[in-house]
Amino acid sequence: MIRYRKATLADIPEMQAMVAEQVKEGVILPRSDDEVATNIRSYILAEAEGMIVGYGALHIHSPRLAEIRSLIVSPTWRCRGVGAGIVREALREAEELGVEEVLVLTYVSDFFRQLGFHEIAKESIPEQKIWTDCIKCIHFPNCNESSLVYTVNPRRG
Template sequence: MIELVKATLSDIPAMQALVVSEVKDGVILNRSEDEVATNIRSYVLAKDKDKIVGYTALHVHSKRLAEIRSLIVDENYRGQKVGQRMVEFTLNEAKELGVEEDVLVLTYLPLFFAKLGFTEINKELIPEHKIWADCIKC
């Protein structure tokens, strides 16, 4: 059974190993070990016993805006609703933290998020600080 748990610093090497092929394919941004460590409290892991089979992060930009980042699921676990469960977990976390309005996702997989109720917006609506902080890397 897949369990969702918060990440710890000792999880970083396995997290980095999981994302290598997706970074090479340009599907997900590369985040250094230091960047992941700095934001470790933002990450939730999907674990099958001791194996990390997916993860994502919730990055809070302001009281009105949060972002789901770095969603990855091991290809052997896709189609089992692991990604959906992690998205639902982060949406609940955003609500519990008091995010008042929107949760943003920048993705190369818009159909996945559309199935979960997300809608596509015009890129001009993305906050400028988000563009300069992360999207400049795309």
């Protein structure tokens, strides 16, 4: 059984170990332990059999826009709904917060399309995203990721 929960500071070493290979390959941006700690409240973990099997973060850019980033699932747990579960948890949280749209930059756009995201032009991505995150990428400025967005129906009142 897979359980979803918010990350704690004690989870950081296991989270960093899980993502190390994808960071090396340039699939996921590197984040220091301090950066992960600063943003620990944004991380959603998937646990099974007493270990972390995946995680992702819902990063808030503005009252209108959030981003799902650093989504990773352990290779032995892929194709079991773990990633989709993390995304659904992030979208639920975005809705509770009143966010209007959730952005994702990804190499697996079909996965996100199946979850209700639709492709947008990279030119529409907020500049703060480019200059705070994308510039750290080994592929910058020749990015071949797709940009997609999910429109949330925020709860009002």
